[in-house]
Amino acid sequence: MGLLLRGVDRDEVSRGQVAVAPGSMRPHAQGRAEIFTLSKDEGGRHTPFGSGYSPQLFFGAADVSAVLDVGEVGFSLNRPVACEPGLRFAIREGGRTVGAGVVLEVST
Secondary structure (H helix, E strand, O other): OOOOOOOOOHHHOOOOOOOOOOOOOOEEEEEEEEEEEOOHHHOOOOOOOOOOOOOEEEEOOEEEEEEEEOOOOEEEEEEEEEOOOOOEEEEEEOOEEEEEEEEEEEEO
16 A cells, blocks of 8 residues: 655654554554464475464564464564454464464453
8 A cells, every 4th residue: 555644754664554543553462363374285384383483473564573372372472563353464484474363352
């Protein structure tokens, strides 16, 4: 999407930032998600992962590292990003997509 922002320099905007109505969305760093992983034959991981697995999650244009807690299918992002229940994301590792997910709930 293109967005004309008058009076804003190019270096004041970075990848992953969002343009929303004030107060309509808050950044979050933790929550729960339902995830879907690709099999080895589909191009996913060759080995299983457990709690502590730390892939990149892509929420729209924002990419952020996370630590997954597989027991709860919870996530802890290394920085807050704009996300809300229902938002879909990709799970990437080493430049390839190994799964996807949908946010079920968020917390601060």
